[in-house]
Amino acid sequence: xxxxxxxxxxxxxxxxxxxxxxxxxxxxxxxxxxxxxxxxxxxxxxxxxxxxxxxxxxxxxxxxxxxxxxxxxxxxxxxxxxxxxxxxxxxxxxxxxxxxxxxxxxxxxxxxxxxxxxxxxxxxxxxxxxxxxxxxxxxxxxxxxxxxxxxxxxxxxxxxxxxxxxxxxxxxxxxxxxxxxxxxxxxxxxxxxxxxxx
Numbered sequence: 001x002x003x004x005x006x007x008x009x010x011x012x013x014x015x016x017x018x019x020x021x022x023x024x025x026x027x028x029x030x031x032x033x034x035x036x037x038x039x040x041x042x043x044x045x046x047x048x049x050x051x052x053x054x055x056x057x058x059x060x061x062x063x064x065x066x067x068x069x070x071x072x073x074x075x076x077x078x079x080x081x082x083x084x085x086x087x088x089x090x091x092x093x094x095x096x097x098x099x100x101x102x103x104x105x106x107x108x109x110x111x112x113x114x115x116x117x118x119x120x121x122x123x124x125x126x127x128x129x130x131x132x133x134x135x136x137x138x139x140x141x142x143x144x145x146x147x148x149x150x151x152x153x154x155x156x157x158x159x160x161x162x163x164x165x166x167x168x169x170x171x172x173x174x175x176x177x178x179x180x181x182x183x184x185x186x187x188x189x190x191x192x193x194x195x196x197x198x
Contacts, residue, residue: 001052002061005029006045012036016092018063020046029063030084033092034169037197038065053077053084062088072096079121079128086116090125095168103129152181156189165197173197 007022020027039046048063049070062084064070069091076087093114102110103126111122153174160170173193174181
């Protein structure tokens, strides 16, 4: 079983699959939306925690920026009628902490908005994960005092989420820009935020 990979991204497919070169061997890894930006190190290499999914006709690798995401993925796989693609879709639409809040609040509406999750599956998620999900922790950064709280911040957050980034990722990028948010144009801020996200 493959549990962790560190290497360079050779290609990124629109489906979310990544081709990763690890010492001359190319691994195809399916990852949730935004995982590439969260997993990229300062040296340009990415590190992914991997779940190896074996079936009769396939061996698929699923990569995650944190072990918390991988553990949550495995919890989702333990739920009847939730396969790897659905579990990956959940983690593409919601961060672990957002999923935990939705499960804790029994927010079926929020869960049902995830592609592949209907009302019955959302009810099953709440029932099965209510006591399990908080154990895996939170992937959000703590709040930073003095973080910008202006219209510029809201516009940047909105632009990033409209581009497909999760709210937690957008918030991290805006927080990473710090006081720059107040003085730059939205175009320049977007460039800088996208650079931070990978």
